[in-house]
Amino acid sequence: MGILKMKRLFITGGTGYMGRPLIPELQRIGWHVRALVRSGSENKLPQGCEAIIGDALHSNSYASQVRPADTFVHLVGVSHPNPAKAAEFRSVDFTALQASVAAAVESGCNHFVYVSVAQPAPVMKAYLQVRAECEEVIRGSGLHATILRPWYVLGPSHRWPYLLLPMYWVLERLPATRESAHRLGLITLDQMIRALVGAVERPCSGIRVLGVPELRRA
Numbered sequence: 001m002g003i004l005k006m007k008r009l010f011i012t013g014g015t016g017y018m019g020r021p022l023i024p025e026l027q028r029i030g031w032h033v034r035a036l037v038r039s040g041s042e043n044k045l046p047q048g049c050e051a052i053i054g055d056a057l058h059s060n061s062y063a064s065q066v067r068p069a070d071t072f073v074h075l076v077g078v079s080h081p082n083p084a085k086a087a088e089f090r091s092v093d094f095t096a097l098q099a100s101v102a103a104a105v106e107s108g109c110n111h112f113v114y115v116s117v118a119q120p121a122p123v124m125k126a127y128l129q130v131r132a133e134c135e136e137v138i139r140g141s142g143l144h145a146t147i148l149r150p151w152y153v154l155g156p157s158h159r160w161p162y163l164l165l166p167m168y169w170v171l172e173r174l175p176a177t178r179e180s181a182h183r184l185g186l187i188t189l190d191q192m193i194r195a196l197v198g199a200v201e202r203p204c205s206g207i208r209v210l211g212v213p214e215l216r217r218a
Contacts, residue, residue: 006032007032008032008068008069008070009026009031009033009034009069009071009072009073010033010034010036010052010065010069010072010109011023011033011036011072012035012056012074012075012076012096012100013036013056013074013075014035014037014045014049014075015035015041015044016076016077016079017079017153017158017189018075018115018193018196019035020046022197023035023045024046025197026197026200027046029197033049033050034049034050034051034052034065036052036053036054036056036062038054038055039053052065057092057096058099059098059102059106062103063102063107066103066109069107070108070109070110070111071109071112071200071203072100072103072104072107072111072113073113074097074100074101074112074113075115076092076096077093077096078093081124083125086126090130093134094130094133094134097114097138101137101138104143105141105142110203111144111200111203111204112141112144112145112146113146113196113199114134114135114138114145114146115148115192115196116131116147116148116149117149118149118150118151118184118211119132139207144204144206144207145204145207145208146199146203147207147208147209147210148195148215149212150212150215151183151185151186151187151212152186152187153188153192154186154187155190158189172185183212183213185213187212191216191218194218195210195215195218198218
């Protein structure tokens with residue numbers, strides 16, 4: 001009987017909105033998780049998660065610590081995005097993604113998981129543009145990758161869109177708006193965590209893109 005290979009994962013953004021609930025779920029099903037954090041933020045990680053001190057914007061500050069992880073989850077991004085943060089999307093979101101891809105390639109990761117955004121969409125043009133450019137960086141890297149495209153993830157401190165649910169109910173039933181309403185639909189944080197766990201547990205070959213309908217079914 002062979003020896004079971006330990007499942008090892010590296011994550012950026014592990015103390016954020018999605019990272020905090022994701023890490024315990026991965027640990028529960030047997031993943032050893034190493035998380036990139038800034039110095040002084042180690043105590044924000046769940047118990048048992050290994051902290052790696054570094055700067056998400058500079059791959060050389062942590063790339064040597066990614067190995068032996070074979071899966072890389074990138075969750076770094078500007079919190080509560082809005083049009084006024086256009087410059088931050090490029091200086092933080094895009095720069096951090098470039099650093100993560102470089103670190104994943106250097107360390108020989110088999111699978112890269114990235115949370116992008118639903119597209120096309122009629123609003124948040126700067127945000128969508130940067131996320132689309134991030135996806136192109138991944139596609140050009142040669143990494144096997146899963147790209148998740150939620151629109152808005154409902155959860156703690158992210159609840160105001162619940163007010164839009166009646167409007168979505170109508171739009172999803174009208175032929176002219178049904179496709180866009182599904183593509184730009186709302187999902188819950190629990191659904192997003194299940195989708196991320198599923199993406200990690202079932203790595204793909206090439207590039208796999210999961211939109212809102214697929215995330216809801218995860």
